[in-house]
Structure formats: structure tokens, C-alpha cells
Amino acid sequence: xxxxxxxxxxxxxxxxxxxxxxxxxxxxxxxxxxxxxxxxxxxxxxxxxxxxxxxxxxxxxxxxxxxxxxxxxxxxxxxxxxxxxxxxxxxxxxxxxxxxxxxxxxxxxxxxxxxxxxxxxxxxxxxxxxxxxxxxxxxxxxxxxxxxxxxxxxxxxxxxxxxxxxxxxxxxxxxxxxxxxxxxxxxxxxxxxxxxxxxxxxxxxxxxxxxxxxxxxxxxxxxxxxxxxxxxxxxxxxxxxxxxxxxxxxxxxxxxxxxxxxxxxxxxxxxxxxxxxxxxxxxxxxxxxxxxxxxxxxxxxxxxxxxxxxxxxxx
Amino acid sequence: xxxxxxxxxxxxxxxxxxxxxxxxxxxxxxxxxxxxxxxxxxxxxxxxxxxxxxxxxxxxxxxxxxxxxxxxxxxxxxxxxxxxxxxxxxxxxxxxxxxxxxxxxxxxxxxxxxxxxxxxxxxxxxxxxxxxxxxxxxxxxxxxxxxxxxxxxxxxxxxxxxxxxxxxxxxxxxxxxxxxx
Numbered sequence: 001x002x003x004x005x006x007x008x009x010x011x012x013x014x015x016x017x018x019x020x021x022x023x024x025x026x027x028x029x030x031x032x033x034x035x036x037x038x039x040x041x042x043x044x045x046x047x048x049x050x051x052x053x054x055x056x057x058x059x060x061x062x063x064x065x066x067x068x069x070x071x072x073x074x075x076x077x078x079x080x081x082x083x084x085x086x087x088x089x090x091x092x093x094x095x096x097x098x099x100x101x102x103x104x105x106x107x108x109x110x111x112x113x114x115x116x117x118x119x120x121x122x123x124x125x126x127x128x129x130x131x132x133x134x135x136x137x138x139x140x141x142x143x144x145x146x147x148x149x150x151x152x153x154x155x156x157x158x159x160x161x162x163x164x165x166x167x168x169x170x171x172x173x174x175x176x177x178x179x180x181x182x183x184x185x186x187x188x189x190x191x192x193x194x195x196x197x198x199x200x201x202x203x204x205x206x207x208x209x210x211x212x213x214x215x216x217x218x219x220x221x222x223x224x225x226x227x228x229x230x231x232x233x234x235x236x237x238x239x240x241x242x243x244x245x246x247x248x249x250x251x252x253x254x255x256x257x258x259x260x261x262x263x264x265x266x267x268x269x270x271x272x273x274x275x276x277x278x279x280x281x282x283x284x285x286x287x288x289x290x291x292x293x294x295x296x297x298x299x300x301x302x303x304x305x306x307x308x309x310x311x312x313x314x315x
Numbered sequence: 316x317x318x319x320x321x322x323x324x325x326x327x328x329x330x331x332x333x334x335x336x337x338x339x340x341x342x343x344x345x346x347x348x349x350x351x352x353x354x355x356x357x358x359x360x361x362x363x364x365x366x367x368x369x370x371x372x373x374x375x376x377x378x379x380x381x382x383x384x385x386x387x388x389x390x391x392x393x394x395x396x397x398x399x400x401x402x403x404x405x406x407x408x409x410x411x412x413x414x415x416x417x418x419x420x421x422x423x424x425x426x427x428x429x430x431x432x433x434x435x436x437x438x439x440x441x442x443x444x445x446x447x448x449x450x451x452x453x454x455x456x457x458x459x460x461x462x463x464x465x466x467x468x469x470x471x472x473x474x475x476x477x478x479x480x481x482x483x484x485x486x487x488x489x490x491x492x493x494x495x496x
Binding site for chain 2: 006028029031032033035036039040041043044045046047049301304305307308309
């Protein structure tokens with residue numbers, strides 16, 4: 001008989017809630033789905049008859065599209081709710097929207113919201129599995145999982161690697177999820193950026209903070225660049241974008257301080273010439289496009305593992 | 316109650332005979348490939364390929380197929396099965412694919428495996444090789460190459476243990492076990 005597997009919870013709300021064993025399970029399962037994406041017929045019948053609702057209260061193309069493709073590759077139907085076209089714009093409350101989604105018969109609700117904690121609130125109201133696709137500055141778990149998967153594919157492991165995360169740590173849910181995820185898998189984390197963008201809460205065992213790019217990048221196996229969120233920079237965290245690039249931008253010269261086989265990552269969308277030099281983004285060391293492809297496999301694995309829960313664990 | 320049906324020598328002799336039968340039926344290895352169903356079938360497919368290479372002096376491609384994503388019981392199972400790797404790094408379109416599994420029982424795994432193969436190409440022909448056929452088919456499926464027919468009751472359980480999984484080679488019949496398959 002085949003061994004069975006599942007995640008403990010009904011939902012995927014954040015990396016904080018996952019055990020290292022659950023994280024490994026998602027990464028191992030994603031390996032099987034990566035194979036499906038390499039074939040001519042990139043679709044399997046596994047989750048036929050299920051429905052996924054994309055509920056996005058913030059603009060997003062790549063994450064929403066990635067979830068949509070992941071669901072479609074598994075034969076799950078997809079409905080996209082975006083805030084501008086739905087009744088949310090007409091003043092409907094979040095709870096009423098949730099009730100509506102329930103009544104539509106959704107099995108999965110993928111939510112992105114500008115306020116931290118909204119997916120957690122929804123998860124208590126819904127029988128469906130809630131997947132956090134980014135809540136405020138809190139978490140973005142599937143991004144961390146796809147980053148860990150990409151690192152494991154390229155480096156064969158995560159444990160013991162020196163991973164530099166560079167940029168606007170303060171506003172980054174990607175950084176928060178990645179720090180939890182990569183630390184739990186045994187990586188050594190270095191945070192690099194201006195002091196105004198690395199708050200003290202991040203100093204913890206296994207995490208070192210550097211305000212100098214040159215010092216922080218030394219010997220790094222992975223350089224993970226974060227997007228400077230222009231929409232959140234109205235309070236003067238750094239003088240100008242030119243100044244930012246001069247001090248914390250990833251250039252070819254700086255990348256030479258990392259290990260020669262270091263890989264460069266970015267969650268996208270990139271600001272070329274602000275946080276990353278265009279040539280670096282397109283260099284053979286860049287795995288930015290692999291991250292996009294791997295994101296579909298990891299999201300397929302999450303949908304599969306959340307579906308296969310024991311019935312009595314359902315709310 | 317456990318009864319040993321095959322020891323390692325029995326398994327080896329049986330696989331040697333099956334390798335000859337596969338070659339006889341297909342008149343050699345031209346356009347032939349072997350695909351094992353995860354996990355036991357994969358080990359058996361590799362062993363059959365070694366024997367075929369010894370007999371014919373030519374390599375036959377061997378692949379691994381995971382059927383978790385194609386099972387017909389996902390809607391009624393309490394939990395989903397582990398997803399393992401599918402590794403078929405060769406063309407199957409217009410080739411004869413010999414599917415290899417350890418135990419043939421209800422036939423449902425083979426149905427899933429055939430659906431999975433069809434999504435990867437259009438084989439000229441699919442043949443089925445199993446070490447043990449224990450009967451109780453629930454679908455119109457039969458094996459082309461059988462190591463041993465073992466009439467069983469539904470209360471019995473058959474386990475094929477292979478050295479690749481860390482133990483010794485043997486096939487054991489347990490009575491009163493739960494249904495597997």
C-alpha cells in the first residue's frame with residue numbers, strides 16, 4: 001500500500017505554523033509535480049471537481065497567475081475575484097465576502113490582503129482551505145517554499161548554506177517567511193540593507209545583520225534580492241534610488257564577493273538599476289526565471305497536500 | 316500466519332524466464348523500453364533490463380512511473396499517497412512499453428499507470444509484466460508476462476520484499492491481513 005501524507009492544518013497561513021518536517025514534505029512533493037511541468041501534456045487529473053477561488057485585495061499578476069496555473073494543471077476549476085470588479089468595491093464586508101465564497105462551494109481560497117492577519121481571520125470562518133498569498137508585511141509562505149525548493153534544486157541542500165537576504169527587510173513579507181523557512185531548514189541567514197529597513201526584531205539566533213553590502217556578501221552561497229517597494233517608501237527610509245543602488249544594489253563587482261557558484265534570486269517584479277544591476281539579473285548565476293517555474297510546482301504540492309487531509313481533521 | 320512463496324533464487328530464476336519471454340514476444344529489444352511502477356516495480360524493471368542486456372548485449376531504457384496523481388480513489392481516500400518521482404527520460408511514442416509491477420491485484424494501479432503513460436506520449440503498444448498475479452481483478456486487465464500465479468483470498472496479503480529496499484529478496488503470503496493493493 002502506498003504511504004500516505006498530509007499537512008497537519010487545514011490551511012497554509014505562514015511558515016511560522018509549519019514544522020520543518022512539513023516544510024520538507026512540501027518540497028519533496030513539489031519534486032513530483034516539477035516533472036509534470038516538463039511534459040508536453042502538463043495536466044494531471046488529480047484534483048478534478050475541486051474549486052479554487054483567488055481573492056486578491058492587492059494588485060498581483062504573477063502570484064495570482066501561478067496559483068491559477070497550479071490549480072488548472074491539477075484539473076481544479078479557478079475563479080478570480082479581484083477587488084476592483086467585485087462587490088467588495090461596493091462596500092461588502094470581508095466576512096460577507098467569505099460567506100459568499102463558502103456558498104460558491106470553494107475548496108481552496110487563496111487570499112492576498114494589505115492587512116496582516118486577514119487570512120487567519122478568514123480561516124476561522126471558512127471550511128475551505130485558506131492559503132495566504134501575502135498578508136501586509138506579515139508572511140508570503142508559498143514564496144518562501146518556492147525559494148527553498150529552488151535552492152535545494154540548485155545546491156542539493158539548504159542546511160549549512162550561507163544565504164544573504166538584501167534590501168527592504170522591514171516591509172517584506174517575503175523576507176519574514178524566508179527567514180522562518182530557511183532557518184528551520186538549517187541555513188545561516190545574513191540580512192543586508194540600510195539600518196532604517198532592518199528593525200531590531202530580526203536579530204535572533206542564526207540570523208546576522210550587516211549594513212555593508214561588501215561585508216555581508218562575503219562567502220554567500222545564495223544572494224536573495226528583495227524588491228524596493230516604491231509604494232511604501234514615502235517616509236524617507238533612504239535618500240534616493242541612485243543612492244540606494246550605489247550602496248545596496250547588486251552589481252557584478254559586488255557579486256564577486258560571494259562564492260563563485262553563488263546563485264542570485266529575486267521574487268519579482270524587479271526594479272532593474274535600483275536593487276539589481278540588469279546584467280546580474282540576466283547572468284548565468286541568476287535563477288530568477290527558475291523561481292517562477294518552480295512556484296507552480298510548489299503551489300501544486302500545497303494544493304495536493306491540503307486536499308489529502310484526513311476527513312475528521314476538517315472543521 | 317506467513318508463508319514464503321519465493322526466496323531470492325526463485326525470484327532471480329523467475330525474472331530470467333520473464334526476460335526471455337519479453338524478448339521472445341518482441342523479437343529483441345528494438346523500440347523496447349521498460350517502465351516500473353513506483354516503488355517495487357522500478358526495482359524489478361531495472362533487474363529485467365540487466366538480464367535483457369546480458370542476453371541480447373544491448374541496453375534497454377528503464378523508467379520510473381509514479382501513479383499517485385492518477386489514482387481513482389483520491390475522492391474517497393482518507394489521506395493522499397506520497398508523490399514520488401516519475402523519471403522517463405526517453406521517447407515512448409511508437410515504442411513498446413513494458414509496464415512492470417510487483418503484484419497484480421485489482422488492476423486499478425495498472426489503469427492509472429496506462430493513463431499516466433498516455434499523457435507522456437503514444438506508445439505503439441503497452442505490455443504488462445508482474446512478478447505475482449494474485450487474482451481479484453476489478454477491471455478488464457490481464458498481464459502478458461507473469462512470474463507466478465498465486466490464488467489468494469481477499470483476507471490474505473502478499474508482500475514482495477526486495478534487496479533494493481534494504482531487506483532480503485522474498486515474496487511472503489500473510490493470511491488474515493488487511494486488503495492492499
